Amino acid sequence: MKIADIVRITDGKLICGDDVGEKEISHAFSSDLLSDVLTINRVGILLITGVANLQTIRTAEMAEVACILISRNKKASKEMIELAKDNGLIIIESPGSMFGNSGKLYQHGLQPLY
Numbered sequence: 001m002k003i004a005d006i007v008r009i010t011d012g013k014l015i016c017g018d019d020v021g022e023k024e025i026s027h028a029f030s031s032d033l034l035s036d037v038l039t040i041n042r043v044g045i046l047l048i049t050g051v052a053n054l055q056t057i058r059t060a061e062m063a064e065v066a067c068i069l070i071s072r073n074k075k076a077s078k079e080m081i082e083l084a085k086d087n088g089l090i091i092i093e094s095p096g097s098m099f100g101n102s103g104k105l106y107q108h109g110l111q112p113l114y
Helices: 003-009 054-062 078-086 098-107
Strands: 013-016 027-030 046-049 067-070 090-093
Touching: 003 013, 003 067, 003 090, 003 098, 013 078, 027 098, 046 054, 046 098, 054 067, 054 078, 078 090
Parallel strands: 027 046, 046 067, 067 090
Antiparallel strands: 013 090
């Protein structure tokens, strides 16, 4: 699924990431427990979370996540955006819940990690 499709399906807003409309994501993982994110064994996934802090970016970098979808209308801070840019991460903000966003993306073909 293209990043542009993820933005559209989740009523999201692309916050960080340049020229990513054609970038493909095949799998997603939803979690607010960042220690669970560190168990991911696949590179380049979408992380769907409601945790909006610097630790989210650091964890995503260590787990080699490609894109973070911040749910529940939470906002990325300026520091988060700068750190994401430095690490080549994409950030999308969405007003939807983690459950709702996960379901919508699954219905449109995005595969779960587990």
